[in-house]
Amino acid sequence: MTLAKIAMQADEFRLIREYVAESMGLVLEEGTQKGLAARLSPRLHELRLRSFAEYYSYLKFSPMRSAEVQRLVPLITNNETYFFREAAQLSVLVQEVLPALKEKKLAEGERTLRILSAGCSSGEEAYTLAMLLLESGGFSWDWDVRITGIDIDTRVLDAARQGSYGERAFWATEPHLVERYLKRQGDRYVVRDILRKWTSFTQANLLDLADSIGGERYDVILCRNVLIYFGDQTVQRVVDNFSALQGPGSYLFLGHSESLSRTQASYLPLRFPGAIIYQKRV
Numbered sequence: 001m002t003l004a005k006i007a008m009q010a011d012e013f014r015l016i017r018e019y020v021a022e023s024m025g026l027v028l029e030e031g032t033q034k035g036l037a038a039r040l041s042p043r044l045h046e047l048r049l050r051s052f053a054e055y056y057s058y059l060k061f062s063p064m065r066s067a068e069v070q071r072l073v074p075l076i077t078n079n080e081t082y083f084f085r086e087a088a089q090l091s092v093l094v095q096e097v098l099p100a101l102k103e104k105k106l107a108e109g110e111r112t113l114r115i116l117s118a119g120c121s122s123g124e125e126a127y128t129l130a131m132l133l134l135e136s137g138g139f140s141w142d143w144d145v146r147i148t149g150i151d152i153d154t155r156v157l158d159a160a161r162q163g164s165y166g167e168r169a170f171w172a173t174e175p176h177l178v179e180r181y182l183k184r185q186g187d188r189y190v191v192r193d194i195l196r197k198w199t200s201f202t203q204a205n206l207l208d209l210a211d212s213i214g215g216e217r218y219d220v221i222l223c224r225n226v227l228i229y230f231g232d233q234t235v236q237r238v239v240d241n242f243s244a245l246q247g248p249g250s251y252l253f254l255g256h257s258e259s260l261s262r263t264q265a266s267y268l269p270l271r272f273p274g275a276i277i278y279q280k281r282v
């Protein structure tokens with residue numbers, strides 16, 4: 001039996017929208033009210049709630065609120081991703097950024113590399129980075145490399161840890177790389193241990209990184225196709241959080257449709273053919 005859809009009133013949408021913006025940074029666009037009501041109605045029935053005002057109180061005040069947020073997240077986020085997304089940026093990473101970092105680290109007598117995939121979804125970006133590092137040949141066994149994927153959504157993080165993908169995830173990947181770094185299991189492709197060695201996945205909210213991953217300094221942060229869903233003030237807050245995790249000269253990659261405003265003083269834009277990246281100012 002399908003239960004009736006519960007209507008969401010304008011003031012209820014406003015409350016949920018404010019809550020989502022405040023706690024996750026995401027902007028629920030005007031016009032998404034009906035769709036959201038349809039996706040959430042089964043959950044309200046499960047909880048025996050009669051209105052979205054009651055659901056809002058449940059989200060804010062129930063002892064089960066953190067678990068409820070995890071149920072809400074997949075209904076409002078876009079998790080689309082694939083291997084080797086935005087090739088022009090990845091070329092800049094391989095040809096410019098990694099050699100520069102390697103030279104700097106060796107000059108300082110250090111052999112560590114820390115990369116953050118922020119808003120990693122199901123892990124394709126983090127595993128792509130591991131493949132690029134391995135293919136570059138510049139970081140051998142005596143380097144301590146860590147690629148950390150973070151996301152707010154525990155469901156996609158489980159998928160990232162499993163590392164099992166359908167063919168569609170590789171439409172932008174050269175076939176010989178799929179062959180080298182993944183093994184076929186039926187109609188799935190599973191990442192090989194060599195990729196797992198450097199990668200790990202942790203739940204974290206970009207609005208508040210200090211408690212989750214605050215102890216680390218990242219040489220490169222990629223936060224691509226995430227900030228487009230945030231408002232201007234939230235973008236500023238997230239970039240400030242990144243800045244606190246990076247030393248001078250470190251690099252930040254955003255999606256090609258995302259750029260930092262000129263008021264963002266902590267990063268300098270570096271322009272390359274087909275890609276802009278950012279470097280933390282000294």
Ligand SMILES: C[S@@+](CC[C@H](N)C(=O)[O-])C[C@H]1O[C@@H](n2cnc3c(N)ncnc32)[C@H](O)[C@@H]1O
Pocket residue numbers: 023024025026077078079080081082085118119120121122125150151152153156204205206207223224225226
């Ligand atoms: C479209 S995917 C981008 C994946 C990958 N970076 C790429 O470019 O292909 C956006 C991801 O950002 C995550 N996200 C959204 N808001 C977040 C937040 N406040 N903290 C952490 N992750 C968030 C979503 O759960 C989603 O998995």
